[in-house]
Amino acid sequence: MGMIHRGNDELKRTMKSRHLFMIALGGVIGTGLFLGSGFTISQAGPGGAVLAYVLGGFLMYLVMLCLGELTVAMPNSGSFQAYATKYISPSTGFTIGWLYWLSWANTIGLEFTSAGILMQRWFPEVPVWIWCMVFGIIVFSINALSTRSFAETEFWFSSIKVTAIVLFIILGGAAMFGFLNLNGDESAPFFSNFTAGGGLFPNGILAIFLTMVTVNYSFQGTELIGIAAGESENPDKTLPRSIRNIIWRTMFFFVLAMVVLVALIPWKTAGLVESPFVTVFDMIGIPYASDIMNFVILTAVLSVANSGLYAASRMLWSLSKTEMAPSLVGKLSSKGIPLNALIITISISALSLLTSVVAAETVYVWLISISGVITIVVWMSICASQFFFRKRFIAEGGNVNDLKFRTPLYPLVPILGFVSYGIVLISLIFIPNQRLGLYCGIPFMVACYIYYHVIIKKRKKRKTGEDNELGKAQ
16 A cells, blocks of 8 residues: 555535535435335335324434534534544444444435436346446446536436426326326316325324334435535535535425325335336326336436445544544545545445345345334434534533534424434334334344444553653754
């Protein structure tokens, strides 16, 4: 390994405000919305599905308010991992960082599998794994080229998705109220599907909690704005604006899209089989609707993989800066890219591609469950970090008015966010096919804490001791 020149060990600030906003939005609008929404509707019923997304959006709003204060005060590519290390404990920071990295490495593989399945619509004879490999190489190359190439690609990927969702809401809304006919049917559905087949909550209120993990998985990615902050221009100006925008726009897209979906598709027919979005466009009778939507979902899936690879590699890089990951992943290329971190992340993602070979649907739900659990734990840590940050900030004589972005209603917001996500986590015990997230997540977290205290902490102590000895000798 050659020596890295001094000054080349920091990431470059090349992202603009438009990149920052679209990266966070692009990280969110993916398979969770386009494919996972069918599962939510079939489980929670019409009213339950909309309410689940409203609740999920509200909880995401609380987390983003907490992350906003931390990120604007300390823009750092380690983001919530660095904040957890500083304001909760180093062992918690270590665990959060590795959990988050694992979650994205797993999600990237899932997205490639989804992309491969989507391509089978046009090329049924080509195996899924070949598409996984092709897309893997493309997404890796975009990330390896430069931060700017990643940001620019993500901007356009996200633009396609956002345009599609806006069109879906407009056309679906028109069909819902009778301005467009559905497959030659003269009668407009209005809100009839909300009450048909058992009413708003056919499976009871409890069913809403049972879908919250899938819904939280849908919102995973908003926290990317914290990681991207470390490479953005003028973070104190661009971040507050991007965070406020991301909150209300995400809520707008998700909730309105769900209302339209539920109004046009009877809840009993919505499932994991096909994207409910494709079904609606087909019903409206748009020529090549399914192909157009298939392309949009493909860009959505690749966009999430693109964002995920970016986020995971930056998290690994950040962990190495505080000696919580091998120094090898902390090396940057001449263009300021953590290349080794990228290579390791994409290699681990390749392992989750086995889902396309082994029990695809079962494993898909399991992997979503694991990522959902990790997302909840990460978001709980963001709420806790903000709570302790503000407490310490005031204790050290800081003036709250000096903070450029302030979490409102402190300490209610961080406490409410932390407790609410805690309840969602506990609810997993009662969902048989989601328990796996806990069975895998909890032992992994315990292992991280043990590893930190047994190995990392001792290594750091020894290094501090050696440095002190060297200081005395000089």
